[in-house]
Amino acid sequence: MSNKSLNDIITLDKKSYMNTFGDRLPLCFTEGRGIELTDISGRVYKDFFAGIAVNALGHSHPALTKAISEQAGKLLHTSSVYYVENQALLASKLTEISDFDKVFFASTGAEANEGAIKLARKYFYNKGIDRYEIITLNKSFHGRTITTATATGQDKYKLPYSPLTPGFVHVDINDIDSLKKAVNEHTAAIMIEFIQGESGIYPVTQEFAQTIRDICDKEGILFIDDEVQTGIGRTGKMFAYNNYGIVPDIVTLAKALGGGVPISAILAKDEFASAFVPGDHGTTFGGNPLSTKAGLTVLETMEKENLVENSEKVGKYLMDKIKAELSDLIYEVRGMGLMIGAEFKKPVAKIINKHLMEDYGYLVGVIGDSIFRIVPPLIITYKDADDFVDALKNSAQNI
Numbered sequence: 001m002s003n004k005s006l007n008d009i010i011t012l013d014k015k016s017y018m019n020t021f022g023d024r025l026p027l028c029f030t031e032g033r034g035i036e037l038t039d040i041s042g043r044v045y046k047d048f049f050a051g052i053a054v055n056a057l058g059h060s061h062p063a064l065t066k067a068i069s070e071q072a073g074k075l076l077h078t079s080s081v082y083y084v085e086n087q088a089l090l091a092s093k094l095t096e097i098s099d100f101d102k103v104f105f106a107s108t109g110a111e112a113n114e115g116a117i118k119l120a121r122k123y124f125y126n127k128g129i130d131r132y133e134i135i136t137l138n139k140s141f142h143g144r145t146i147t148t149a150t151a152t153g154q155d156k157y158k159l160p161y162s163p164l165t166p167g168f169v170h171v172d173i174n175d176i177d178s179l180k181k182a183v184n185e186h187t188a189a190i191m192i193e194f195i196q197g198e199s200g201i202y203p204v205t206q207e208f209a210q211t212i213r214d215i216c217d218k219e220g221i222l223f224i225d226d227e228v229q230t231g232i233g234r235t236g237k238m239f240a241y242n243n244y245g246i247v248p249d250i251v252t253l254a255k256a257l258g259g260g261v262p263i264s265a266i267l268a269k270d271e272f273a274s275a276f277v278p279g280d281h282g283t284t285f286g287g288n289p290l291s292t293k294a295g296l297t298v299l300e301t302m303e304k305e306n307l308v309e310n311s312e313k314v315g316k317y318l319m320d321k322i323k324a325e326l327s328d329l330i331y332e333v334r335g336m337g338l339m340i341g342a343e344f345k346k347p348v349a350k351i352i353n354k355h356l357m358e359d360y361g362y363l364v365g366v367i368g369d370s371i372f373r374i375v376p377p378l379i380i381t382y383k384d385a386d387d388f389v390d391a392l393k394n395s396a397q398n399i
């Protein structure tokens with residue numbers, strides 16, 4: 001346990017850390033195991049947030065702890081000037097479990113998306129075709145760099161940073177007419193999340209996804225699928241696109257890939273991947289021996305423990321149960337697998353969350369005033385789901 005109190009840490013944070021997160025939830029965790037997190041005062045919480053859908057294996061999974069400890073004792077970093085064994089192994093593994101031929105590793109979701117956008121533009125640049133525009137969706141989230149913030153369909157993330165990157169247009173999710181109208185002779189790619197995570201768990205419809213695939217085929221443009229949040233088992237399939245039976249051209253991954261160790265990836269079909277030639281793109285940290293060891297171990301462990309199937313089954317059970325038992329309070333439950341959004345009829349999310357956290361010791365994400373983002377580690381059991389719904393019902397009774 002730490003020798004500092006929560007108040008000491010808050011004081012230090014307020015004094016020294018840039019105020020980008022405002023008043024955070026008044027919690028600071030010192031240890032985690034499985035779905036449990038222990039805070040600095042020794043109180044144990046059950047984690048149904050997983051660090052924004054990152055800790056797919058839960059906390060301190062023995063296999064991941066062992067793998068990264070051993071790797072740290074051998075080699076952390078050598079740079080991409082040299083070949084990296086774990087990088088080659090993880091790239092190969094990702095091509096086996098996906099529909100893609102080539103992989104590039106970076107460190108964050110934004111960086112993978114930035115790379116995907118560069119790849120799409122480079123593809124047409126190589127061909128001497130004047131296609132550069134990227135269509136994305138309103139309410140999307142693609143990252144915080146200037147280009148990915150421009151891609152993000154939410155003004156609050158980008159307006160202060162003008163001039164923004166040129167060449168981005170936005171349409172509403174599932175609005176097929178607007179999408180068709182937005183496509184023109186300069187369009188290079190359509191970029192979406194199959195389920196919008198950050199803005200409230202909004203899935204695209206099958207028809208909308210199929211329309212994107214059809215437009216991309218017809219126009220010869222690229223379908224970029226941002227699976228930074230949905231990827232690696234979160235939605236009950238390895239990738240969200242598997243739920244739709246539609247294969248995009250480029251996929252980006254990040255959050256769950258390293259189980260908490262920063263790593264992101266761009267996956268692409270050969271035809272598009274080959275648009276990058278030596279010197280076009282790079283990174284210092286991306287795909288280093290440690291982060292790629294973490295990625296390999298996450299994928300191995302997910303296979304061994306059938307976590308994708310667990311995400312599908314327990315996710316469906318949890319969604320159905322929330323729907324059935326809180327129907328008087330909740331207007332809609334959205335999502336797939338263990339990526340669940342519960343929207344309350346009234347703006348009560350913050351107060352219910354306060355009870356859930358303080359009285360019952362559960363952590364979830366809150367979006368705006370009325371939406372819960374429930375994205376637990378993929379290891380949760382039916383019993384964990386039952387206990388959570390009981391706590392949620394009790395918390396809602398108190399208001």
Ligand SMILES: *Cc1c(COP(=O)(O)O)cnc(C)c1O
Nearest residue numbers: 108109110141142143197228229
């Ligand atoms: C979190 C997220 C990002 C940004 O990832 P960072 O690692 O924070 O840069 C991009 N796209 C989606 C869909 C995300 O959920």
